[in-house]
Every structure is written in structure tokens, then in C-alpha cells.
Amino acid sequence: MRVLALDAAFPFDREARMRKEHSQQLRLKIGIVGFGTFGQFLARRMVQAGHEVIATSRSPYHDIAASMNVKYFTDANDFCEEHPEVVILASSILSLEAVLAALPVQRLKRSTLFVDVLSVKEFPKRLLLRELPPEVDILCTHPMFGPDSGKGGWTGLNMQFERVRVAREPERQRRADAFLQFFEREGCNMVEMTCEEHDQLAASTQFITHTVGRMLGAMQLQATPIDTKGFQSLLSLVDNTANDSFELYYGLFMYNQNSTEQLDRLEKAFDEVKARLLQQLHDKVRQQIFYGESYSQPPRLALPDKTGGSSGGSSPASPAQAGSWQSAAAVAAAAAALEGQPGGEDGAAAAPTSNGSSNGSLGRLEATS
Amino acid sequence: MRVLALDAAFPFDREARMRKEHSQQLRLKIGIVGFGTFGQFLARRMVQAGHEVIATSRSPYHDIAASMNVKYFTDANDFCEEHPEVVILASSILSLEAVLAALPVQRLKRSTLFVDVLSVKEFPKRLLLRELPPEVDILCTHPMFGPDSGKGGWTGLNMQFERVRVAREPERQRRADAFLQFFEREGCNMVEMTCEEHDQLAASTQFITHTVGRMLGAMQLQATPIDTKGFQSLLSLVDNTANDSFELYYGLFMYNQNSTEQLDRLEKAFDEVKARLLQQLHDKVRQQIFYGESYSQPPRLALPDKTGGSSGGSSPASPAQAGSWQSAAAVAAAAAALEGQPGGEDGAAAAPTSNGSSNGSLGRLEATS
Numbered sequence A, B: 001m002r003v004l005a006l007d008a009a010f011p012f013d014r015e016a017r018m019r020k021e022h023s024q025q026l027r028l029k030i031g032i033v034g035f036g037t038f039g040q041f042l043a044r045r046m047v048q049a050g051h052e053v054i055a056t057s058r059s060p061y062h063d064i065a066a067s068m069n070v071k072y073f074t075d076a077n078d079f080c081e082e083h084p085e086v087v088i089l090a091s092s093i094l095s096l097e098a099v100l101a102a103l104p105v106q107r108l109k110r111s112t113l114f115v116d117v118l119s120v121k122e123f124p125k126r127l128l129l130r131e132l133p134p135e136v137d138i139l140c141t142h143p144m145f146g147p148d149s150g151k152g153g154w155t156g157l158n159m160q161f162e163r164v165r166v167a168r169e170p171e172r173q174r175r176a177d178a179f180l181q182f183f184e185r186e187g188c189n190m191v192e193m194t195c196e197e198h199d200q201l202a203a204s205t206q207f208i209t210h211t212v213g214r215m216l217g218a219m220q221l222q223a224t225p226i227d228t229k230g231f232q233s234l235l236s237l238v239d240n241t242a243n244d245s246f247e248l249y250y251g252l253f254m255y256n257q258n259s260t261e262q263l264d265r266l267e268k269a270f271d272e273v274k275a276r277l278l279q280q281l282h283d284k285v286r287q288q289i290f291y292g293e294s295y296s297q298p299p300r301l302a303l304p305d306k307t308g309g310s311s312g313g314s315s316p317a318s319p320a321q322a323g324s325w326q327s328a329a330a331v332a333a334a335a336a337a338l339e340g341q342p343g344g345e346d347g348a349a350a351a352p353t354s355n356g357s358s359n360g361s362l363g364r365l366e367a368t369s
Helices: A004-009 A011-027 A035-048 A063-068 A074-082 A096-102 A122-131 A168-186 A195-205 A206-218 A229-243 A245-255 A259-291 A328-338 A349-351 A355-369 B004-009 B011-026 B039-049 B062-067 B076-081 B096-101 B122-131 B170-185 B195-204 B206-218 B228-243 B247-252 B259-291 B329-340 B348-353 B354-366
Strands: A027-033 A050-058 A072-073 A084-088 A111-115 A139-143 A158-166 A189-192 B029-033 B052-056 B072-073 B086-089 B113-116 B135-145 B156-164 B189-192
Touching: A011 A072, A011 A168, A027 A035, A027 A074, A035 A050, A035 A206, A050 A074, A050 A259, A063 A072, A063 B354, A072 A074, A096 A122, A111 A158, A111 A168, A111 B156, A122 A139, A122 A195, A139 A195, A139 A349, A158 A195, A168 A189, A168 B348, A195 A206, A195 A259, A206 A229, A206 A245, A206 A259, A206 B206, A206 B228, A206 B259, A229 B228, A245 B259, A259 B206, A259 B247, A259 B259, A355 B122, B011 B170, B029 B039, B029 B076, B039 B052, B052 B076, B062 B072, B072 B076, B086 B096, B096 B122, B113 B170, B122 B156, B122 B195, B135 B170, B135 B195, B156 B170, B156 B195, B170 B189, B170 B329, B195 B206, B206 B228, B206 B247, B228 B259, B247 B259
Parallel strands: A027 A050, A027 A084, A050 A072, A084 A111, A111 A139, A158 A189, B029 B052, B029 B086, B052 B072, B086 B113, B113 B135, B156 B189
Antiparallel strands: A139 A158, B135 B156
8 A cells, every 4th residue: 555645745755756657658769771861750759758769770870870869780780680679660641561671570579569650551561461470569550740841840740550469468569658648648530440440531532642843843832922922831742752762652552452443533523623614614615605795694684884885985885795804716726625625616616607706706816915 | 389398298189180191181981982891890990990981883782881980872963972082992893994984974073093902903994094183183992912921900901002193283193192090090001002013912812812711612611520620720711711701802813914823833743633633643653563562662671579479479471561451443533533634545544554562462462441
């Protein structure tokens, strides 16, 4: 029985001690395989949170690792012989298989907890279940953020995870909990979800976001002095996407079987928007061609003295004739261009043979454009 | 000669007086034509800034107008007879011609300043120059924001303007200045730019932003528990775009001759991204078909005891055979789908006749997918 009254008399001591116990309880020896941008991003925070972090990768990242108090190995055998309790696979999606094949897993403790942090989830889940010894624990996770979006802090950022295989022993369970608690304490919104469900949702969210970013990146959009807020948010999306490798984007596509369908949906949505614009253009062009109407027919309001012209010598042209800012031919050409053909049968070609009223309007307006 | 020493002794009085003088000097009688969302948005701020605001529109907005101290008229004759010094045309792009035609301009003072606030600029500039009496002043402006993006305040938001025609008289010049100063005082970033240049830049910024918003809107994207920050910014873009009418979007397209080219560029960029993904898919499929290689060939590192299997009974399959998470046939089908044809000549059709090693891999992997 503990004497809590004494503790209550020294609240600060007690809190400090509890905090120490708590943090010791959670202190893990974590090994990171793949020390690129994302591996370094995780390592930095984990060291700050009090965990012991070691890392391995083929590139000589010794200096960067030393700067953040991470013990670094280029030889994976040395890394494994350190017996990290948790091994985080932080390679790119495309190289995970090769990285895992090159890891001397037999030098690790049989009880090691393997964690992957890839942006696709079904692929690593299947691969780890197939390739790793049955004794190791497996946790598949996807922190839905990176060095750009997680720069200011991780509060409120989403963290998906699935306890794919964690042995029943209480200490194995506690270790998996402790690992997840690291993200929870950093403020992440923890989302327990199967890898399959993750991939389904991520295809319509993360993959689409990257696709839009890549698309706009390929357009080489530039900031201008008259940008709207919406455009500025698109520009920063392009920036963030450009900071990610094409390899990551390709990985999101290739290693998530839901991506093709979502790409297809995006294409259909684009076609739908274009078709609606085109339909409106055609309607207007047909109006002009067949009825000689301007784009916007003014409502027939009572305007007795407008055309009488008493307001200083101006006699505005009848709006029914003065409607077009661009000639109907140019509009028809635009409509044809949208359809991907130089001249449509029902647009540009028909224009010169339209009725007199329309022709007159055309002639007058061409002079002004 | 003014006795400034006395003023200095009463700094608060002096400041108050100067502020009053200053605001009186800037106080304008502003008439808004078209009292929809944007007209109301402007009116509210203008009243708050101390201007006298009247408005007209065909719909009965009397209550809304009264609630913001705006005198409202459904009869445009009554509106014009109030002799507003400034007339803001805040109709939709598509209805500007009709709205202008229905306005009894001859009832206004001949010195009236006309201002348009449309999202395209060359079209209203030409229209106003052509349709309005030569005595009136014309200022074409585009506040690059609206009720959504300008909700929290206008600081730093862009405001394009062109003094299309302002008579030389100092009072006419001062009135145009006073009108622009309203936006400047609200914190806008004032950008003097020709209407033609505006339309060129806006097609690659605002129109593209709206197109992406419309595209994603047509996809009916949904928020999920694992959204990234980037996806969340796309969702809010869709929300903002959905709040605007299709009429506005169509106006941006139809009344800006640069829009077709930008839509074309967006389409090409999309095709480019898809082509790059497709190319990679084809490369992988060909590798499998012709050489029986897995997607990621592991580097040949020295792993003497990995295959010897001493780490607890696991004997991982050779990565060269275990590489695929998805069958090559599925990948080929995806590649064909991307090309929009059910079976490509160099992909799916060739798969069943590929060499034995690849076939063996296919058979094994199909069972797992």
C-alpha cells in the first residue's frame, strides 16, 4: 500500500518521478531502415521524445545521423546486431522488397517488432507477412504527413495503423502500444484501419491530390500579381508535390490497385466539365447561326427614352446586334478546338452561310476584335 | 498660416478632426447595379467604411438592403434619379450586356463614374467604352476575392484595376482615387494592370483554379478519416468553387479568349502525367513478359546466411520470383485501361505466351491476389 498522502505533500516531486517512470516505460530502442527524408524526419522527433534511435541505409548519412544523436550503420549486419526492439522500414515503396531482402533478419532478436511507414498499405502488409519469420510482430502504419505538412508540428495530423500481427504476451502488446503512443503524444489523430481500407480511401484522396499536383506542376504555373487565394493554395500544393519524388507518386499508383479506377474517375470528371462548357458554346453558336441572336438577349424592359438618346449625344447600338465581344467564328473555332478538330461540321464551317442579320453582326464585330 | 502649436496641445482633438475631414473628403455616394452575393458583399463594407450606398436589382432585396443601411430600388429609373456619383456594375458576366442596356443612363449625371467588378476584364472594358456616353468616367476593376476568401478581412488580397477613362478635371481624378482608396484602406494589394493583361494572367490562374475545383467537384470527393493536409486544401477549394455559380465559371471561360488555350494546356499536362505512369507500367510489364523479372530486382548484396535460414525456420522465397503483389496480367489490364482500350498489342495479349519463368510467377501470384 502506497502512502499517497506523503506524495500529495510533494506534488512536484511526485509528478516528476511519475513522468520519469512513464517516459522510461515508453523508451524504446528503435532501428530505422532507410534513412532518406522521411526516415530522418521520424528519427529527429523520436530522439527528441527520448527514444534511442539507430539507423541504416546504403548511403553515408553518418554526419546527419550524428547531428541528431542517431547511431548510424551502412552495414545492415552491424545494425541488426544492435538488437533494436522496433525496426521501422522507411524505404521508398519501390525499393521495399529489395531492402527487406537485403536485411539480415536472422541477426535480430526473434521478438522484434517490424513497422512499415509506406504510403500504400496492402502491399507491405502482404510482403511482411510473407517474407518475415512468424515470430516477429508486424505493425503497418501510415503517417499521413511528411516533412512539409508536418513541419510546424503533428497536432491533428492523421496517423493510420493496423496491428497486423502482435503476439499476445503483455510485453509485446505494451511495446506496440508504446510505439503508437509516440505518435499520439505528438498530437496525431490515431486512426485504426485495415490496410485494405486505407488503400481504398487513399486512392481517392492522397493519390488524387498528388495527381492534381503533378498535373499543375507539368503546366508550370507561375505566381502572378493578381493571384486569388484559391490559386495560391494550388501553387503550394504543386510545391509540396514537387518536393516529393516521382518515385513516390509512381509508387502510389503502381502499388495501390484502387488508383487506376480513381485516375479514370478524374479523367471522366475533366471530360464532364469540358463537355458542359462545350455544350454551352455550341448552344450560343447555334443561336447566332440559326437565329442571329446575341449571346445575352436583354430582357424586354420598358426603356422608353433610352433609344431616344437624351443623355449627351450617345446612341447606343441595339444590344441584340452588339452582343458579341468575340466573333461567332472565333467562338466556333474555340468550340472546334475543344473537340480536338480544326473545324466542326456544325460550327465554323456553317458560319459564313448563316443568315443576313447574323452576318451583319459578324462583320461589324470582327472589326473590333 | 495655421497655428499648429495649439493643435499639438490637443492632439486627440486634432486627430479626430483630421480623421473626420479625411473621411468626409472620401465619402462617396455609390450606386450598386446587381445586388447578388457579390454586390451585397461590397455594399456591406462600403457602408461600414462610411460611404452612402444605394442599390438596384430586379429581385426584391429590400430587407437585406435595409439591414445594411442600403437604400434599395427595383426600378432602375428611381435608382438613377438618386444621382449616385459612382455606379458599380456588379451583375454576372453573362448578364452585363442586358443589365447595361436596361439601365436608364440618361437619368444619371453626365459626370458619373462607372466601375465594373467582373471577373473578366477585356469584355466589360470594350462594352463600356462602346455603350456608355463619352462623358462618363470608366474604371475597370477586379477584386480577386469574394465572400468566401474575403470573409476574414481583405488584407493582402489582390485588387486589379485599370483607369480606362477618367476625365482630367481634378475632381474627377480625386473621385476615382477616392474609390480605389476604399480598397486600399481595407488592406487590398492594389495592382494597376490593363484589362488585356489581366485576362491573360487570370486564365492561367483563376480559370485553372475554378476548372480544378469543378473537376474535383464532379468527382464528388469525400472527406475521410485519413485525409492529408493537401487533400483537405483541395476539398476546401471544391467547397469554394461549389459556392460560385456555374454561370460564373462559364463566364470565365466564354468571356476570356485566353481560357481555351489554358484548358488545352491543362489537358495536355494531364495526358503527360498519365503517359508517364503508363510508360512505367509498360516497362515493368515488358520486363516480366520478356525477362521474367520482378518489379524490383533486389541488389545483389552479400547475404551469406539469409537463405541458409537460421532465423527461426523462415525460408523466404527468392525475391526475384516473389516480387509481384499484383499479377502481371492485372498490371497489363491496368495499362490497357489507361490507354482506353481493352487489350494492348504489346501488353495483355502477349502475357499468356511469355516465357516459363514469368508464367510460373504469374500462376503463384494470382493465387494471392
